[in-house]
Amino acid sequence: MTDAYVALESGRVVEARARAPGRSRGELVFTTAYTGYEESLTDPSYEEQVLTFSYPLIGNYGVREERFESDRVHPRAVVARELTEDIAEWLESEGVPAVDHLDTRDLVTGIREGGAMKCGIAAGPDATPETAKEELADCKGMSEHTDIGSQVSTDKRLTHNADGDGPTVALIDCGAKGSITESLVDRNATVEILPYDATVADVESVDPDVLFISNGPGDPKNFEAAAALVDEYVGELPLAGICLGQQVIAEALGGETEKMEFGHRGVNQPVQDLRSEKVVMTTQNHGYTVSEPGQLEVTQINVNDDTPEGLESDELDIITRQYHPEANPGPNDTLDFFDDVLALTENAPVATKQ
Template sequence: MTNAYVALEGGRVVTARSRAPGRAHGELVFTTAYTGYEESLTDPSYEEQVLTFSYPLIGNYGVREERFESDRVHPRAAVARELTDDVAAWLTEEGVPAVDQLDTRELVIAIREEGAMKCGIAAGPDATPEAALEELSACVSMSDHTEIGEQVTVDSPVAYNRDGDGPDVALIDCGAKGSIVTSLIDRGATVHVLPCDTTADAITELAPDILFISNGPGDPKNFEAAGELVSTFAGDIPMAGICLGQQVIADALGGDTEKMTFGHRGVNQPVRDLRSGQVLMTTQNHGYTVSDPGQLEVTQVNVNDDTPEGLDSDELNIITRQYHPEANPGPEDTLGFFDDVVALSGSTKAVSSAD
């Protein structure tokens, strides 16, 4: 039954089947992950995007809340070759439009060749191609979402594991996945999750052992407050960053970032460590990358396109990673990153877990 339409940048309209009704628009991107649809759909890094799954069947092991990375679905809409009833019901409850029964291979090829693109979606009994085109006309580029951090950050500071025997970590929440907090707590850290507009005075008052800039959606240049924290405390407080956090730190320390053609989104991205020569399999979700590392040293690169995947500075006591060491889902090759983060503080109290 054709009762959904996907309007692509340029004006082409693709017909589909409605699985969760509604209208939406956003940047059309794809993930190659074949598991972890619950984690992907609740990842704040997908805010203001329309997520296409390249794997053909999404929902084959149900929906379980304990796998969620946040408290809601973040993509504006979901697209798949086939969605199960469980996932369709979940997205309907969340008010997130979803469509299937279209050629996702064709969509993925279009994104790879033309780049991530604007799109509009209309789904449900009253959906029309014109409605999808109206949504497309309302779509803006990701870099124009200047206040996107406010959509995904905590409203006020929250502390976890106050009785931990490891360092105090100030986690600047630019759209942090829940498993980042869990990974730090598992190593004994006390984690203070702070809004993305936290001021330098607030950090001074908290006096953390480590400043951690999280992952998040959109253009890193729009997270000015987080960048100011990096500029203010670099060399004084040890720092770490994941994904957008790496980009924010590089930008703040004399480097630069740029938008990628279609980004890296999946659970099998190969990364080479330049010091050891080891190749690690990683989980990734980003559409921007570091083009100039500034004061930082590139220590890891993507095997496929040589983009920076790890930046370090022994002098400034900083380590960052472009991929997601916490995975969930994905390979566990890089879990040791969190041991390195905890060790930044020089704390002997922290409990290190094996890779």
């Protein structure tokens, strides 16, 4: 049954089956993960994107809220070879269009050869190729410099583990996954989550031992407030970052970033530590990368394309990772990153709990 259409920026219109009705548009990207679909779909880093799963069957172990990384689905639409009833019903309840019964291998090959592209999707009884093309046309007119942080960040200060006896971490929420907070709380840290546009006064109010810039969607240049905090506190507080956070910190310290052809999205990305030469498998979800590290040293690289995966400065007490050491989904090879972050505070003043 054909009652859905995907209009691609390349000019093609792909027929599909509607599993959750609606119309949508966004940047078409793919993930190679074959498990962890609940975590991927609730990852704020997928905001404004259309997520294609390269693994053929998605939803085969149901939908459980305790696996969610945030309080909602973030991709604007979902594409798969086959979606189960459980996940189709969940996406429909979330108002997120979803389609299947199309050749996702062909879509992924097209993205790998031509790069991530914009698309329009129409699904349901009223869907036509023309309505999908209308969505694509609207997508092409979207600004590349939207205030995307406002769509994924908390709008108020949130405190986790207020009675923790470890360091206090000011986590700047640019679209943070919940498991980042959990990883810090598991180590007895008090985590003060602040909005993506937090000010110096906001940070001062929590008197942190570490300033931590989270992951998030889109271009790091859109997160000017977070970069301003890095500039303010570099050399005064230990700094840490994951994914977008690495990019923001690098740019604030004289580095440069660039958009990748199709990004890294999956749970099997090999990363080598340049000091130990050890290779670990990592979870990743990003479309931008650091092209010049500025004042930071590249300490880890992606084995596949040599892009920077870890940046550090012993002098400035900075440590960042491009991948997701908290995983969820994915391997737990790099959870010790959070130990390394909190270890930066051993010689710092003890925070005064608010």
